[in-house]
Amino acid sequence: LQRLTGTGAVSGAVLSDGRELDVDFVIAGVGIAPATALAEAAGVALNNGIAVDAQGRTSDPHIWAAGDCTSFPYQGGRIRLESVPNAIDQAEVVAENIMGAGKDYIAKPWFWSDQYDVKLQIAGLNTGYTDVVSRIGAGQTASFWYYRDGALLAVDAMNDPRAYMIGKRLIEAGKTADPAMVADPETDLKPLLKA
Ligand SMILES: Cc1cc2nc3c(=O)[nH]c(=O)nc-3n(C[C@H](O)[C@H](O)[C@H](O)COP(=O)(O)OP(=O)(O)OC[C@H]3O[C@@H](n4cnc5c(N)ncnc54)[C@H](O)[C@@H]3O)c2cc1C
Known part of the structure; x- marks a missing residue:
């Protein structure tokens, strides 16, 4: 990519080989490659x-x-x-x-982001999932529950902090969630924490 073109909104992308592509919108991915030059120079x-x-x-x-x-x-x-x-x-x-503590770091992956009017919260990592169950609530409320062979791996929640919180606690406790309960947005998921 050499440059984007357009007036008011993007309409084209000019590539370094001279080609021009029609463009409706652009997704910019930045911050993905780790900066390792210093570490490399140090020989680690x-x-x-x-x-x-x-x-x-x-x-x-x-x-x-x-x-x-x-x-x-x-x-x-x-x-x-x-x-x-x-x-x-x-x-x-x-x-x-x-300082000498000698402690292992046990990651409990979670993530949040505010994307315009959507609060995105993620608990766990969905890598290797075999099934995903959607829990679609009213308005822009939804959560997506990822399983690997019945084990709950991760929950992606949109404007649904309750689903996120329950999913996070279940994952950290090594518990799973009945997919039928998850799929029904009318079902209270809190009892799952006591199961
Ligand atoms: C566009 C974007 C959106 C994001 N949104 C979210 C979000 O919504 N939620 C979330 O949880 N995370 C988000 N992240 C990720 C989050 O920003 C990073 O996880 C976090 O900043 C990592 O912190 P860090 O201290 O490890 O590294 P950084 O914040 O990247 O800090 C590393 C610093 O080291 C400096 N540095 C590198 N090499 C050298 C060198 N040789 N000498 C001196 N200084 C050096 C860099 O310039 C930088 O200032 C986002 C990232 C990006 C790029």
């Missing part, structure tokens, strides 16, 4: 970002890292979590570890 191991252990130590035991730029152990694999809650929670644990 990279693996989808700066590879750290569960305590936040890089391959150089004197260098620690936290936040978007790191990949860390999670449920038998490694992830890089790009969210404010992770940047804060991981950094707090890593700071304690620099």
